[in-house]
Amino acid sequence: MLQGELVTGGPPVWAPDGSRLLGTHFDLQEGEDAIEVFDTNGNATGFTIPAEGHVGINSWQALAS
Amino acid sequence: MNDDIRLGRDVASFFAATAPSRGPDALLDDVFLTTGRLRPRPRWLAMIKEPPMRLSSRPVVGSPTTRLIVLTALLIAGIVATTGAVVGAASLLTSDLPGPGPQNGLIAFDSNGDIWVTNVDDTGRTQLTNAPSWDRSPIWSPQGDRIAYWSQRNPDAPYVLIVMNADGSDPQMVRDLVIDRLGLSDDQTAPDWSPDSSRIAYSVTDGTSIWIESLDPACGTFRRLAEGSDPRWSPDGTMIAYAGGPGLSEVWVMAADGTEPHRVASGSGPMWSSTGRIAFWWAGNGGANDVWVVDPDGSGNENVTDSPDDEYWPS
Numbered sequence: 001m002l003q004g005e006l007v008t009g010g011p012p013v014w015a016p017d018g019s020r021l022l023g024t025h026f027d028l029q030e031g032e033d034a035i036e037v038f039d040t041n042g043n044a045t046g047f048t049i050p051a052e053g054h055v056g057i058n059s060w061q062a063l064a065s
Numbered sequence: 066m067n068d069d070i071r072l073g074r075d076v077a078s079f080f081a082a083t084a085p086s087r088g089p090d091a092l093l094d095d096v097f098l099t100t101g102r103l104r105p106r107p108r109w110l111a112m113i114k115e116p117p118m119r120l121s122s123r124p125v126v127g128s129p130t131t132r133l134i135v136l137t138a139l140l141i142a143g144i145v146a147t148t149g150a151v152v153g154a155a156s157l158l159t160s161d162l163p164g165p166g167p168q169n170g171l172i173a174f175d176s177n178g179d180i181w182v183t184n185v186d187d188t189g190r191t192q193l194t195n196a197p198s199w200d201r202s203p204i205w206s207p208q209g210d211r212i213a214y215w216s217q218r219n220p221d222a223p224y225v226l227i228v229m230n231a232d233g234s235d236p237q238m239v240r241d242l243v244i245d246r247l248g249l250s251d252d253q254t255a256p257d258w259s260p261d262s263s264r265i266a267y268s269v270t271d272g273t274s275i276w277i278e279s280l281d282p283a284c285g286t287f288r289r290l291a292e293g294s295d296p297r298w299s300p301d302g303t304m305i306a307y308a309g310g311p312g313l314s315e316v317w318v319m320a321a322d323g324t325e326p327h328r329v330a331s332g333s334g335p336m337w338s339s340t341g342r343i344a345f346w347w348a349g350n351g352g353a354n355d356v357w358v359v360d361p362d363g364s365g366n367e368n369v370t371d372s373p374d375d376e377y378w379p380s
Contacts, residue, residue: 011252011336011378016170020185021380035174037185049187053177056202056251061182061231062209064168 016063173203173212180214193233202251206262213256213265226256228282239285253294259302266296266305277307290323299337304361306335306343316345318361329363334378344379
């Protein structure tokens, strides 16, 4: 379970190596949209990517093997 | 007897009377019989006959079988050495060349109508687009060298599909279309790259119907595949799962070229697993939404969450 506050919208986005997930945090009231990074257990990793006015979906670039 | 036959006979008689009746060897024999000299080897034969074999004075080591084995070994060694040299040279060349594209694990996202990339710890944040248009939903190509995204010049303008390089350079509009969205979310209309990056599938609408297209980003040619939304390429690139049917409330699968469309289950938000199954959500018979999985042929449909809570968007 992605346990970030107000995490919503769309499917979570897997990291290319499967180690983490992105969830989107829309806060239409405060305008503090952000992308939250979770571990595979659904716990917040502490990484947050502010994305004001974020409306679409995200993607994670491939990693060099 | 006609004239042609008569003429042929006259010509044959002429050549029989004037041409020598013996070959060059017989003529030479007459000459040497007359002069008493030995008959040398005709020079005209020297042109077409090999000189006589001579025994070599060089010592030859081993039996013919041994020599055959040695020669075969030398031949194989030569082939191996040549192949190794070619492969090594190719490896040396490619190691000096850039790969298919940067693969740095950057996260692409939209913010206030522009496309950005950043590291997972939000370092290295870089703005890739800075146009008056509203850009959204950037999707990396599987190789990580390009980004596809939707762009809208103004709130009343149709969306266009743009592909640019990983660093934001060379943005190319690959599909100019009428897309009204009709209340569809970005997840439903997001472009989806084929695994080999050779095509992009997406859903579009003209305001009355919604359909899926497959586009070649290299040249911009596209074809309409089927009525539906949420196109998702299978891991092997041979099939596309999508939302279809009444109200887009069913999971369908078709071949990558749009043939063989078939319904596989009731539900929404199809997403492939790496093993080739399709996950989706469905409320069943009026209960909570659960995550289900099904095989592309519609078999093996099973509820994998089965909880009183609502679950959506498996990934």
